Amino acid sequence: MKRTERIGAIIRILTENPSKAYALSYFSELFGCAKSSVSEDIHVASQAIMFTGTGSLETIPGARGGVRYVPDISDEEVLALQEEFCSKLRDTSRLLGGNFVYTSDIFYDHDMVSRLARVFARKFRDCCAEYVATVETKGIPLAYNVSHLLNLPLVVIRREAKISEGSTVSINYFSGSYDRLQKMSMSKRAIRSGSKVLIIDDFMRGGGSVTGISEMIGEFGGTVVGVGIAIVANEPEVKKVNDYSSVINLGKVSSEEKIIEAEPNRSLF
């Protein structure tokens, strides 16, 4: 196998499996070459990945050393994503009754979702989470993508207890968005007791839903180590959650005045 092909194959394997460590011996056996050659190949592979702005390769030193792909996104690309996101959101054809904003197309679009996921992967890569959790439905692709980039299992909390989830723990919480009590249920099999959990969701207004998820994690003896939300409404100013990271801040939304205000969160990093 030629050196250029080896480098290409290393890039493909590592970036297909983000945050997952591979021993150098894995590649030296795969290619039938010396570990020293693999080390040199990895150096070039890392340069190539860094050129694309999507991350870099991190080598783990020592006898049992290895390498893994660490996803990343540059400050410029974060800003470009935020601007593009805001400009999509400001489109007043998104206005729905009750001053809601239609966003499903954005959260089901893999280009937007995978860039947002790299933002959260950068933000939370050192938070030591063992799971990524979300509550159904619209945040699932984003939470799934983040869980992939951080090489963590995903947990999806349901609105209703389902027979296919087995025994569940259920809680009630007050949703400001819907101005009523809501329920959420999580399978007893979903996480190990005492786990560290990163919460990812598409939208937050008062924080009722995130508080509900946190309470649920608490029922499993777990700890919330990070909260990443794509869009956070400016109102109400006082949230039920203190510590969260938004990508976009949503200002005034009015069907009458035909306006949707959206701004990048400039203190994200």
Added chain:
Amino acid sequence: MKRTERIGAIIRILTENPSKAYALSYFSELFGCAKSSVSEDIHVASQAIMFTGTGSLETIPGARGGVRYVPDISDEEVLALQEEFCSKLRDTSRLLGGNFVYTSDIFYDHDMVSRLARVFARKFRDCCAEYVATVETKGIPLAYNVSHLLNLPLVVIRREAKISEGSTVSINYFSGSYDRLQKMSMSKRAIRSGSKVLIIDDFMRGGGSVTGISEMIGEFGGTVVGVGIAIVANEPEVKKVNDYSSVINLGKVSSEEKIIEAEPNRSLF
């Protein structure tokens, strides 16, 4: 920029954006080199990707020619995935009341989901779909991953009409699994009228849910051009849907006898 780095960057960019065509001029401008060099680089990049068994690069000839990454999975890897999937499913600790089987951990695991997604991407890459559709909740990560590999937008049909979906079309259908009438709702904004749609879901018993999705697509003047289901139960033998592709066939499930039978679908390709 060195040739090896160029090749690495080409691999990274194309595989991050599956099924999306890039003009050769995109790369020649990015790297500041001749199109002929880019052509040679692409050839080596394709060899490297093929070595990893995850697909290949397809060049589009002509003056406006370009290149795109076509995801794939080998027969051997399909079989290995099916065997691993079956062996997970046969674990009787998955047995729930009502002879249901717990599968959430599998459908939220990015390693299993991304391999399953490559199976469906291979199966349906020539079906000319314009959307990938699923009904919430457990099939969403898989359907999202397939939509990414085929470079198509995702549509998620909801169980309940939500205010955040705007005007919706709702239908009722009979679910054999739950032995009752169920409802599904789809936003009027979700697909263009007359579209071709690929349905992806995690599980099918009698086919009520898939029939419901098809009927819904029909309400939008659309056509179903493919149905891919991860797990299909052998019973009932007669399904409401004729044309579908399963990865795993689920046999007898009995809490009393402590048994879950699962077999690979060997006529998938």
